[in-house]
Amino acid sequence: DTGVSQDPRHKITKRGQNVTFRCDPISEHNRLYWYRQTLGQGPEFLTYFQNEAQLEKSRLLSDRFSAERPKGSFSTLEIQRTEQGDSAMYLCASSLESIWLASSDTQYFGPGTRLTVL
Amino acid sequence: ELKVEQNPLFLSMQEGKNYTIYCNYSTTSDRLYWYRQDPGKSLESLFVLLSNGAVKQEGRLMASLDTKARLSTLHITAAVHDLSATYFCAWMSSNYKLTFGKGTLLTVNP
Numbered sequence: 001d002t003g004v005s006q007d008p009r010h011k012i013t014k015r016g017q018n019v020t021f022r023c024d025p026i027s028e029h030n031r032l033y034w035y036r037q038t039l040g041q042g043p044e045f046l047t048y049f050q051n052e053a054q055l056e057k058s059r060l061l062s063d064r065f066s067a068e069r070p071k072g073s074f075s076t077l078e079i080q081r082t083e084q085g086d087s088a089m090y091l092c093a094s095s096l097e098s099i100w101l102a103s104s105d106t107q108y109f110g111p112g113t114r115l116t117v118l
Numbered sequence: 119e120l121k122v123e124q125n126p127l128f129l130s131m132q133e134g135k136n137y138t139i140y141c142n143y144s145t146t147s148d149r150l151y152w153y154r155q156d157p158g159k160s161l162e163s164l165f166v167l168l169s170n171g172a173v174k175q176e177g178r179l180m181a182s183l184d185t186k187a188r189l190s191t192l193h194i195t196a197a198v199h200d201l202s203a204t205y206f207c208a209w210m211s212s213n214y215k216l217t218f219g220k221g222t223l224l225t226v227n228p
Contacts, residue, residue: 042218
């Protein structure tokens with residue numbers, strides 16, 4: 001399977017603990033995105049990397065959240081001192097930058113990591 | 119603030135019937151995406167619409183884009199049970215961020 005992969009798929013943690021999620025994008029994709037989805041809502045943008053550079057961060061991404069993509073391949077999303085409000089599905093997506101104006105820039109999503117904070 | 123509004127949010131259809139899901143967005147865009155999500159699963163890309171008047175069709179689904187009206191539609195023809203899912207439209211900004219609607223939960227009944 002050459003799609004976007006995420007690990008773990010499920011994470012249950014106690015309030016105040018730190019958690020880290022990993023995303024492996026489609027191999028040739030240079031853009032990587034993190035979104036958060038809560039029940040009954042559409043995904044909300046968190047942050048975006050082009051290669052190893054983090055180019056955009058949402059105001060949703062408080063200082064307890066940090067994301068990295070050290071070598072421009074996989075990415076990690078860490079949440080420190082988790083709160084119950086952090087419970088959500090965390091989705092990673094990747095896309096390929098194209099020099100063609102007609103590029104679709106379609107983002108392909110991984111299966112997500114479902115976080116439950118008790 | 120950018121808004122993407124879908125309606126209806128809930129749609130219960132009989133098999134064999136036709137229906138349309140509407141997606142309005144508040145800022146001009148030439149890129150509009152439709153995704154499908156099955157319960158507990160991730161998002162599957164359905165269509166990308168790149169210009170005014172664009173129309174894409176795949177099986178029983180057809181999507182269109184009217185950038186002047188800031189409106190995209192997803193038309194379902196002769197619905198079947200396998201189409202039951204949540205459908206999202208999403209608007210792409212110039213910095214490649216997707217802003218999603220709240221989704222339309224489609225249930226197709228026999």
